[in-house]
């Protein structure tokens with residue numbers, strides 16, 4: 001047994017004694033009742049179980065939870081799907097997923113939502129050119145599987161959120177930059 005303390009969606013959880021082989025997925029779902037994080041393949045292949053890690057350097061990243069032990073998250077700050085809405089208001093990404101009918105069964109949705117959110121946060125720090133946006137979104141969502149084949153809808157939803165606030169997430173197109181340097 002190991003004692004863990006984990007910050008989840010801004011709330012401290014622990015100290016809690018857990019078995020060393022308890023997965024983070026089971027910790028969230030069985031210990032904390034946070035069932036928004038799903039269990040799909042159980043083999044780090046589909047990422048329906050992905051959560052966000054807030055890294056000490058201010059960046060964020062995603063991690064599967066199905067094969068990763070809860071003890072490896074000790075002392076870390078993470079976010080789950082339950083943390084996206086604020087004061088009952090869905091996030092822009094959540095609203096876009098709904099507007100695009102991106103999901104059907106919804107089993108993969110938390111993973112896509114967390115990955116999309118991490119992408120938004122990365123673009124806030126390192127914007128990309130509009131010309132590179134489609135590939136950037138595709139690369140970010142690439143490892144997530146959706147058995148209901150909502151891929152294009154998820155992609156379009158993420159793109160809409162980015163384009164709705166393009167000054168924040170994008171830099172000038174390469175084409176425009178090229179023209180500017182030729183002048």
Ligand code: FES
Pocket residue numbers: 038039040041042043044045046047048049050064065066067
């Ligand atoms: S359930 Fe974790 S990657 Fe599929």
Ligand code: FES
Pocket residue numbers: 102103104105106107108109145146147148149150
């Ligand atoms: S919405 Fe069903 S698996 Fe993606």
